[in-house]
Amino acid sequence: MVTGLGAITPLGLDHTQSWAAALAGRSGISHITRFDASAFPVRIAGEVKGFDPIERLGKKAARQMDRFIQLAVVAAQEAAAHAGLPQPLADPTRVGVLVGVGLCGLETLEEAQDTLREKGVKRVSPFVIPRLIANLAPGQISIALGARGPNLGSVSACASGAHSIGEAARHIRWGDADVMIAGGAEATITSLGIAGFAAMRALSTRNDDPAAASRPFDRERDGFVCAEGAGILVLESLEHARRRGAEILAELVGYGQASDAYHMTKPDPSGLGPEAAMRLALKDAALDPRLVGYVNAHGTSTAFNDAVESQAIRRVFGAAADQLWVSSTKSMTGHMLGAAGGVEAVFTVLSLLHGEIPPTINYEHPDPDCDLDYVPNVARARRLDAALSNSFGFGGTNVSLIFRRYRG
Helix, strand or coil: CEEEEEEEECCECCHHHHHHHHHCCCCCCEECCCCCCCCCCCCEEECCCCCCHHHHHCHHHHHCCCHHHHHHHHHHHHHHHHHCCCCCCCCHHHEEEEEEECCCCHHHHHHHHHHHHHHCHHHCCCCHHHHHCCCHHHHHHHHHHCCCCCEECCCECECHHHHHHHHHHHHHHCCCCCEEEEEEEECCCCHHHHHHHHHCCCECCCCCCHHHCCCCCECCCCCECEECEEEEEEEECHHHHHHCCCCCCEEEEEEEEEECCCCCCCCCCCCHHHHHHHHHHHHHHCCCHHHEEEEECCCCCCHHHHHHHHHHHHHHHHHHHHHCEEECCHHHHCECHHHHHHHHHHHHHHHHHHCEECCECCCCCECCCCCCECCECCCEECCCCEEEEEEEECCCEEEEEEEECCCC
8 A cells, every 4th residue: 555655856855746847747857967967978867956965954964975875865855744644653574675776876975086186095985885885775764764674776777666566565465564664766967977878878968958858759859867865764563554544545456577588778669578577567466458548658768678668568558558647757847767667656646636637748759669548748637546657777677667546
C-alpha cells in the first residue's frame, strides 16, 4: 500500500507543487546556473530551483551530504510526514529504506579532484567518500528518520528509482519490514555530468528554447534533457496501514523487470525487454490489461527510446492500446535519471488518486513510429482503475510498476 509521497523536482520543492505544475503543463527546464556552461554544446537542464539545503537540513548535516543525498533526505522526510509516520517510529526495526541513484555524487567527486590537484592530499575532506557513495542516500534517510529495518540502495541507471520501489515492496511481502521508504534521487547537473552525456550526443541542443527542448514522441525530438530531483514513496503492508489508521493512496500490485541483453546504451529495436517487463508486471498484478487506463511512459525524448516504447506498449495492450492514455512527464521535468522512476511513480499514484492525467507538452509533430494517444499539451480528467509506470536504463534494464486504485 502507498501511504505517503515526497518529491522535489524542477517543477517544485514538494510533491504538491510538482503535481500542480505538471497538470498545468509547465516546463521546469531552463539555462544551467549550477556551473558555467557557456562553452558547452548543451547549456540547458532541469534544475531544482530555490532549494536551500541548510535551511531544510541544518548546516552540519547539509555539509556532510552531496546534493543527491540532500534531495533524497528532504523528499523522504516529506513522504514520511505525508504518511503520518510517528516520530520517533513506533517500531524502528520494522521500517526500512531502499533508495536508488544512477550516478552518485559527481559534484563531490569533481570538487575533491580539484582540491587534490590544486591544494594537495592533506586538504581533501574526510567527508568525500561518505558524500559520494550511492548507499548514503538510504543511509542518511535511515539516520534522519531512525529507521532500523532493511537499508540498501539500487543502482541501475535510469531504472534505479523504479527498481527500488519494486524491491522494497518485495521486502514487505517477504515479511522483512512493515514499512519501506523507497524511490530514487539524482543530482548530476555538473560539468562532468553534462559533458559526458553531451559527448554521447544523447542530449537536446535546443539551447535557445529550453522549455521546448524535451519533446517526447514528437517527430522533432533531438535528445533528452538532464535533470535532478528525488521521488519517494512510503509503502506499507495493508495490515500495518490499517492498524495505525493510515490513509491509503493506492496499491502497488505489479512489478516486472527484464533485460534487453543488447547494447550498453541503445535500446533493443525489437522492444522485447520493455514488452517483457510490462507483461511480467501485469502477471504479477493478475490484472487484465484493459483495466489499465494510463501509462506514465519512460518517454525520454530520444529517437530510439520513444519509438521502441510506443511499439512495445501497443503489443502488450493490443486493441486496448487505442483507448490507453500515455504521457511523459519528462517533457516538463527533464530526465532525472535515477530519480525518474521515483518521481514518476509519485505522479502515477496522484493520477489514480485525483483522476487527472498530466500531459506530454511540446507535442507538435506526430511521428508515425509513435502512434498512441500521448495526452498532448493539456491535462485531461479520467477516472482510473489502474496505471502503469515504465522506467528503462542504460545496460538494457527495464522496469514496470503497476498501481491500482485502493478499493477498501
